[in-house]
Amino acid sequence: MISFRVNSKQVRFDGDADTPLLWVLRDHLQLTGAKYGCGIGQCGACTVHIDGKAQRSCVLPIAALANKSVTTIEGLGDENGQLHPVQQAWLAVDVPQCGYCQAGQIMATVDFLQKHPRPSDEDIDNNMSNICRCGTYVRIRDAIHQAAKLMQKGEQQ
Amino acid sequence: MTAPESADWLASVSDKDVTDPGRRRFLITGATAAGSLVLGLPAGGEAFSSSDAAENRTRQIGFFVEIAADGDVIIGSNQPEIGQGVRTALPMLVAEELDVDWARVSVKPMPLGLLKTADGYTWKYGGQGVGGSTGLTRNWDFMREVGAIARQQLIRAAAVKYEVAAKRCTTRPGYVISDDLPRDIPYGELVKTAAALDLPDHNPVLKDKENYRIVGTRQKTVDAHDIVTGVARYGIDTIKPDMRYAVIARSPFLNGRVKSFDDTAARKINGVLKVFKIDGPEPGAPYLILASGVAVVATSTWAAIKGRKALQIEWEPGPNATDSTDAFWQQNEEMLKGSGQIVTDDGQYESAIETAHKTVQRSYQIPFVSHAPLEPQNCYAHVEKDSCHIVAPTQMPGGASRAAAAVTGLPRENIHIDISRVGGGFGRRLSNDYVAEAAMISQQTGWPIKLQWTREDDVRHDFYRPGGLHEMRAGLDETGKVIAWTQRLASASKHFRRPNKPDDGLWEPELYPDDFPRRIVDNFRLEYFHHPIGLPRGSWRAPAHTANAFVIQSFLDEIAHASGQDPLQFRLDLLGKDRELEYDGHGGPTYNPGRLARLLTFVATQIGYGDKRKKDRGVGLATHFTFGGYAAHAFEVSVDDAGGLIIERIVAAIDCGLAVHPQAVEAQLQGGTIDGISTALGLQITVKDGQVQQGNFDDYPLLRIAAIPARLETHILPYDDVPTGVGEMGIPSAAPALTNAIFNASGIRIRNLPIADQLKKARAG
Numbered sequence: 001m002i003s004f005r006v007n008s009k010q011v012r013f014d015g016d017a018d019t020p021l022l023w024v025l026r027d028h029l030q031l032t033g034a035k036y037g038c039g040i041g042q043c044g045a046c047t048v049h050i051d052g053k054a055q056r057s058c059v060l061p062i063a064a065l066a067n068k069s070v071t072t073i074e075g076l077g078d079e080n081g082q083l084h085p086v087q088q089a090w091l092a093v094d095v096p097q098c099g100y101c102q103a104g105q106i107m108a109t110v111d112f113l114q115k116h117p118r119p120s121d122e123d124i125d126n127n128m129s130n131i132c133r134c135g136t137y138v139r140i141r142d143a144i145h146q147a148a149k150l151m152q153k154g155e156q157q
Numbered sequence: 158m159t160a161p162e163s164a165d166w167l168a169s170v171s172d173k174d175v176t177d178p179g180r181r182r183f184l185i186t187g188a189t190a191a192g193s194l195v196l197g198l199p200a201g202g203e204a205f206s207s208s209d210a211a212e213n214r215t216r217q218i219g220f221f222v223e224i225a226a227d228g229d230v231i232i233g234s235n236q237p238e239i240g241q242g243v244r245t246a247l248p249m250l251v252a253e254e255l256d257v258d259w260a261r262v263s264v265k266p267m268p269l270g271l272l273k274t275a276d277g278y279t280w281k282y283g284g285q286g287v288g289g290s291t292g293l294t295r296n297w298d299f300m301r302e303v304g305a306i307a308r309q310q311l312i313r314a315a316a317v318k319y320e321v322a323a324k325r326c327t328t329r330p331g332y333v334i335s336d337d338l339p340r341d342i343p344y345g346e347l348v349k350t351a352a353a354l355d356l357p358d359h360n361p362v363l364k365d366k367e368n369y370r371i372v373g374t375r376q377k378t379v380d381a382h383d384i385v386t387g388v389a390r391y392g393i394d395t396i397k398p399d400m401r402y403a404v405i406a407r408s409p410f411l412n413g414r415v416k417s418f419d420d421t422a423a424r425k426i427n428g429v430l431k432v433f434k435i436d437g438p439e440p441g442a443p444y445l446i447l448a449s450g451v452a453v454v455a456t457s458t459w460a461a462i463k464g465r466k467a468l469q470i471e472w473e474p475g476p477n478a479t480d481s482t483d484a485f486w487q488q489n490e491e492m493l494k495g496s497g498q499i500v501t502d503d504g505q506y507e508s509a510i511e512t513a514h515k516t517v518q519r520s521y522q523i524p525f526v527s528h529a530p531l532e533p534q535n536c537y538a539h540v541e542k543d544s545c546h547i548v549a550p551t552q553m554p555g556g557a558s559r560a561a562a563a564v565t566g567l568p569r570e571n572i573h574i575d576i577s578r579v580g581g582g583f584g585r586r587l588s589n590d591y592v593a594e595a596a597m598i599s600q601q602t603g604w605p606i607k608l609q610w611t612r613e614d615d616v617r618h619d620f621y622r623p624g625g626l627h628e629m630r631a632g633l634d635e636t637g638k639v640i641a642w643t644q645r646l647a648s649a650s651k652h653f654r655r656p657n658k659p660d661d662g663l664w665e666p667e668l669y670p671d672d673f674p675r676r677i678v679d680n681f682r683l684e685y686f687h688h689p690i691g692l693p694r695g696s697w698r699a700p701a702h703t704a705n706a707f708v709i710q711s712f713l714d715e716i717a718h719a720s721g722q723d724p725l726q727f728r729l730d731l732l733g734k735d736r737e738l739e740y741d742g743h744g745g746p747t748y749n750p751g752r753l754a755r756l757l758t759f760v761a762t763q764i765g766y767g768d769k770r771k772k773d774r775g776v777g778l779a780t781h782f783t784f785g786g787y788a789a790h791a792f793e794v795s796v797d798d799a800g801g802l803i804i805e806r807i808v809a810a811i812d813c814g815l816a817v818h819p820q821a822v823e824a825q826l827q828g829g830t831i832d833g834i835s836t837a838l839g840l841q842i843t844v845k846d847g848q849v850q851q852g853n854f855d856d857y858p859l860l861r862i863a864a865i866p867a868r869l870e871t872h873i874l875p876y877d878d879v880p881t882g883v884g885e886m887g888i889p890s891a892a893p894a895l896t897n898a899i900f901n902a903s904g905i906r907i908r909n910l911p912i913a914d915q916l917k918k919a920r921a922g
Contacts, residue, residue, distance in 0.1 A: 015457070016427055023459040027402065032394035033387020035580070036458075037531050038612040042854035045531060073387030087385045094377045097824055098240025099384035100531045100580030106385060125863035131854060133531040133581045134240045135831030136824070137865040 004065040006031065007075025017063035022046045024062050025072060033073035033103045037131070044130030047104035048072045054111035073103035076110065085154060086110050089147035097134035105130050109144055118148055162271055162278040162555050186310060188352035189223065195352070196307045197221045197233070197282075220267065221282075221303050222251055224311075228331055228345035230257050233267045235282040236292050237552055238380070239582035240828075241884045242821030243292045245379045247300050249818055253371040254304030254364060256328040257344070264379045269554035269574035278569060285576075286553045288587050288696065289743060290784045290882025293817060297880060301363050309361040314351035315342050330370070366815065366878040375820050380578070392550030392577040393609070395537040400605045403598045404461040405435055406468055407448035407618055410847045411477040411691030412440035414449040415470060422467040428460025429453060431602055432468070435594065440476050440691075443656045445563055445593045447618050447693060452598050458609050477691030478847040482624070485690050485844075486522065489626035489647040493520075497645065497686040498661060501670040509641035509680035513632025517719045519712055522909040523648075523704040524841035525624040528697055529857060532580020533615045536595035539605035540565050545572045545596065546605075550579040552586040560589040564596040583832075584696035588620055613852040620695025621842050623649045623667060625688075627708040632680075637720045639731065642678040644668065644708070647686040651701070653694045663687040667701050671740040673709065673750060673782060677731055692844055698832065699885035702783045706889030707837075707896075707910065710779035714897045715906065724897065725761050725778060729754050732780075744785035744881075753780045756789035756810045756874060763808040763870065764791035773797060774805070777897025779890040786886035787812040790830065790894035796903035800917035804834065804895070806868040811887060815880045816873045822883045826871045829887020835860035837892035839911050 001014045006029060013024050020039075025031045025048070034057055037045030041059040048057045049071040076084045083091070086109050096102045108130050116123045124144055132140065187195045197220045223231040232248040248264045270281025283299060308328060315333040316323035319342070326335040333342045366373075383389035408414060420432040437449030451468055455461035510516060537548040538561070545567050551557045554574045562569045579586060595608040610618075625648025632641035650663035664685035675681050697703070717727040735751030757780045764776055773795050780789035793806040809830045816822045839858050843850045851857045896907040905919045 016459070016463070018463075019457075019459045023457060026394075027457045027459070030396055031387075032390070032396070035391075035531075036393065036533065036609075038854050040612075040853055040855065043531065073385075077386065083386070090385045091377070091381055094381055094820055096240075096378055096381055096384045097242070097828060098238075098531070098579065098581045099380065099389055100391060102384050103387045121867050128862050131531065131859050131861060133529060133583075133859060134824075135828035135835070135860075135865075137831060137860075137862045138827050138869050139824070140862060141865075141867065 002062050002066050004067060005069040007070070007072060013062055015062070017061060019062045021048070021057040021060040021062055021065060021070070025057065031072050031074055035100055035103060037101065042131070043101070044108055045101045045104040047107040047130065049107060049111060052111070052114070054108045073107060076106070084110060085150035086113065086143075086147040089143040089150055092146060093139045093143040095136050095139040095143050097136055101130060101132045105132065105140055109147060113144070113148055113151060117152065119144060162280050186352055186354070186356060188349065192226050192349055194224045194307070194310070194348035195220055195222070196303060196310070222255065222307050224307065224344055224348050226345045226348055228261060228343050230255065230262045231265050232262055233282070234264050235267045235270070235285050236296070237285070237287050237554065237576050237579055237582075239287060239552060239579040239586070241287065241292065241825065242378065242818055243287060245376060246293055246818040246821060247296050248379070249371050249376060250297065250300035251304035253369060254301045255308050256330055258330045259371050259376060261331065266576060268576060269558055271555070271558060271569055273568070273570045286555055287582065288552055288584065290786065290884040290886065292882065293880050294785065294882055302360055305361045305363055306356065310351040310354055310356070311344050311347045313354055314347040317354070318347065318350050372817050373815065373819065376818065377820070389578055391532050391580045392537070392548060393532055393535045393580070395548045395577065395607055397537060397539070397605050400537070400607055401430060401454050401456065401602070402458045402461045403452055403454045403595070403606045403608045404458075404465050404611065405450040405452045405594060405608070405614070406465045406470055407450035407614060408437065408472055409617065410472055410474040411480060411844070412475040413478070413847070414473040414475055415451060416473040417471045418451050419469040420451070422469070423453060423464040426455070426460060426464040426467055428456040429464035430455055432464065433601060435597060441654060443654050444590070445560060446590045446597070454598060454602055454604070454606060461609070462611065474847055480691045480847045481845050482525065482843045483845070485624065485688065486626065489688060492647040492686045492688060493626065493628050493645055497647070497684045498664060499682060499684050500664045500668060501675070501681065501683040503675065503682070504680035506641055506643060506680045506682040510630065510632040510643070513641055514635045515633045515720060516630060517633070517716045518628070518630040519715050520908060521627045521629070521708045521711060523625050523627070523707065524910055525621040525692060526697060526836055526840050527616050527619045527621055527842050527851070527857060528583040528585035529616060529859065530581030530583055530585055533612055534591035534610040535608060536592045537605070537607045538592070538595035538599040540596055540600040543567070543571055546575070547572065547592060547596070548575045548577055549589070549592050550577050550586060551589055551592065552579070552582045552584075553589060556587070556589040557592040560593040561596045564593050565600055583698045584700070585619065587696055612854070616852050616857055617849040620653065620693045622697030622700070622703065623651050623694045625649070625667065625704060627704070629708060629712040631712070631716050633716070633720055637722050639674065639678050639716065641680040642674060643682040643684065645684040645686070647688050649690045649692065649694055650687050651694045651696065660687065669701055669705065669742045671742055671745065672705055673753070674731055676738045677733070677750065690844070691847065692842070692849070699783055699888050702781060702885065702889040703833070703836070703892070706779065706781040707893045710781065710890060710893035711896060711908070714777070714900065725757065725766055728757060728778070728780070732757070744783065748782050752787045752812050752876060753782060753789065756780055756787055756812055759872065759874060760789045760791035760808045760810050763872070764793055764806065766791065773902055775898050775901025775903070777894045777899065777901055779893035779897060781889040783886045783889050784882060786881040786883060788826070788886045788890055790890045792894045792898035794895065794898040794902050796899060796905070796916055798920060800920035802899065802912075802916055804866045806866055808870050808872070809887060809891070810872040810874055811883065812874045812876050813881045813883045813886065814876050815878050816875065817880045819873060822873055823871045825883045826887040827869060829885065830869065830891045831860060831865060833888040833891025834895055837895055837910055837912055838864070839913055841911050
């Protein structure tokens with residue numbers, strides 16, 4: 001039995017300890033925002049936060065999650081339904097096409113901006129590695145810069 | 158009047174432009190129990206004899222637009238959304254003519270609608286299916302008519318209710334207005350009256366382009382909020398009561414079979430419920446599913462995957478066990494030494510090439526590639542005694558219905574197909590093999606199941622873009638003008654195991670005869686050699702255009718260099734002025750090479766084509782006409798001494814006639830460009846010992862953000878007042894513009910795709 005938190009709620013999982021977090025989220029907790037894309041940690045469609053840090057949940061065995069705190073795209077906004085600035089920027093730039101990778105892109109960006117609050121294009125190139133098959137990268141880059149500005153404004157207030 | 162729903166509908170979009178004559182059927186109106194006005198297509202003969210009760214009547218209308226008493230508008234979306242923006246663009250057309258505030262509009266997905274008639278099945282909601290960049294063009298008139306008719310009914314309702322003349326009334330967004338009316342009347346107050354009115358027998362006049370308020374404006378993707386909050390539902394997100402999870406271990410050998418299997422260990426895996434064999438098709442025969450295999454059904458996806466891993470399967474490698482792409486490429490060269498099928502032969506090619514002042518000959522190789530949509534194939538199926546429910550991410554819901562019917566033997570009217578949002582299409586989901594598999598598993602177990610493909614399943618069991626070797630030859634006169642042209646292609650035709658396709662038609666999806674420069678070069682010949690291989694082939698975004706644009710636009714560059722001409726001016730001279738040339742293929746009946754010239758000039762100017770550049774820097778150009786739309790690319794690149802390539806800047810331009818939804822047009826142009834360079838740089842599927850060698854994104858490396866230049870500029874060049882599609886136009890000219898730029902920067906000519914490490918090797922050698 002593994003006990004951990006997902007989006008501020010305590011949850012338990014009593015299945016096989018090698019079950020990747022992704023499938024626990026999707027099949028058992030019915031949180032389908034994190035997506036399956038490759039199963040080997042390549043594409044990042046499954047990105048969630050573990051104790052605030054972006055991780056690829058498709059290669060993360062549930063056994064490693066004991067007492068950890070998981071945030072998925074469903075839990076990224078605040079309790080009042082206010083979107084995270086990265087989500088707001090994604091909407092402002094209208095990033096999504098098919099949209100399948102975007103939850104992972106957003107979760108990766110939130111963590112990235114914590115480490116690089118004023119990112120250069122080079123910072124983005126060196127740190128953002130999630131795959132978008134539709135090729136929304138131009139708008140992802142714009143949205144990252146916009147989100148950084150939104151977050152700085154938020155801090156100044 | 159209704160159009161038949163047939164297996165060929167849109168399945169051959171690349172061959173013929175598809176129109177749906179049934180779309181101009183009589184729209185009808187009705188009311189919902191809540192008092193909304195509903196406008197849609199009649200749902201079938203018996204619908205109006207059974208009951209006149211408003212509620213019943215509404216249910217039987219093929220819903221398209223609903224106007225609530227509070228003025229909110231719901232517009233039905235009948236087409237699969239695969240990221241092309243159709244769920245936004247088509248409702249924009251309705252809202253435009255209805256004359257409502259776009260902010261009041263919400264969009265609701267519609268399931269597959271089929272009606273059984275004496276002559277077979279017809280569409281209930283108009284043709285449904287997306288491919289060939291036809292979503293907008295096929296629905297352009299129809300969706301505007303839906304909106305215009307709804308508006309006309311509201312005007313007539315105001316006239317009846319307030320006893321004024323309808324012709325003295327008009328609208329502003331959301332209101333019927335007239336000097337004769339006591340005030341501006343909100344639509345919501347008129348819906349009850351409007352619902353009781355019959356429709357006049359003539360359609361209203363549609364708006365002129367000058368009066369558009371929504372079409373051509375920048376609107377956001379309607380589902381964006383759902384996507385960024387993780388609540389948008391794709392096929393893979395389907396969860397139903399008592400649902401089980403299934404995976405299949407498919408033969409790794411092309412046309413291989415399960416010889417025997419031992420499931421002892423698999424059955425011991427926690428959660429594994431059932432394990433059984435799935436029979437594949439006969440090798441070479443028409444297929445419903447692609448591969449023979451063993452299905453594992455479990456209580457969760459992970460249990461099914463673990464169970465599959467624990468299977469011991471002995472495979473019968475089958476007739477393609479020695480297939481390899483290496484041998485395929487060698488044999489292509491051998492084939493081209495012989496004579497193939499001459500499919501186009503204008504003028505006097507032989508004598509023209511013999512008497513030419515100069516000839517240029519080059520060969521180009523195009524690899525097999527996989528679609529790799531980011532959402533792997535999946536399908537929910539629940540087959541019951543008399544009915545079947547399918548939820549599938551598909552481009553062709555009609556095909557999904559046929560696949561489920563073929564498996565279950567159920568009549569298609571008893572098969573309900575829900576179309577989920579789709580995590581990328583690119584042509585992969587024109588095929589519904591995964592729907593057939595899911596139906597088989599549900600039927601065999603009696604359970605509602607969700608079939609999940611892993612990424613490896615997806616990469617290894619695809620309908621790949623055909624690979625081929627193109628031999629090009631051109632003859633020039635003393636002035637450098639091209640007087641003879643031939644393209645000889647040995648490839649594995651896209652027509653893969655299709656029933657009723659004669660061998661002498663296998664060239665049709667590979668060579669589009671009317672592509673530039675036919676009808677410009679007088680002596681013009683196309684020759685085809687079909688080269689069978691066990692690897693399945695299918696439609697991959699812009700099908701043969703990606704191969705042929707690369708070949709033609711590379712060869713034009715090479716001819717220009719070989720004859721001492723400037724590659725831009727040489728192309729412009731060939732393209733010439735505005736005029737319509739016959740184009741019999743999909744995107745015709747004509748095309749205008751002058752529109753290509755205009756785009757080419759534009760991108761060349763933007764990128765500073767004639768500017769002096771540093772050593773190791775270069776620019777390259779290309780342009781292509783694809784399924785009715787026009788695009789051009791200019792690339793600026795640098796290639797260092799070690800063969801390192803940097804794409805410095807890309808200018809992409811599209812002429813799609815009238816850009817209905819400019820935000821999506823730009824997105825498709827960006828995305829198509831990136832797809833083009835991603836594929837050209839590093840993607841190919843290879844076969845060894847009858848097995849596909851790639852399996853996931855580690856060996857099939859789609860581009861990531863670091864490889865995309867920060868300077869990727871997109872431009873829409875407006876033309877006229879009719880839209881073309883945009884989903885495929887942005888890809889074909891990207892790769893040749895890139896490789897032409899590489900040549901300009903480095904002197905290295907890329908003739909085989911992908912580029913991979915060729916630059917490094919050339920620099921080292």
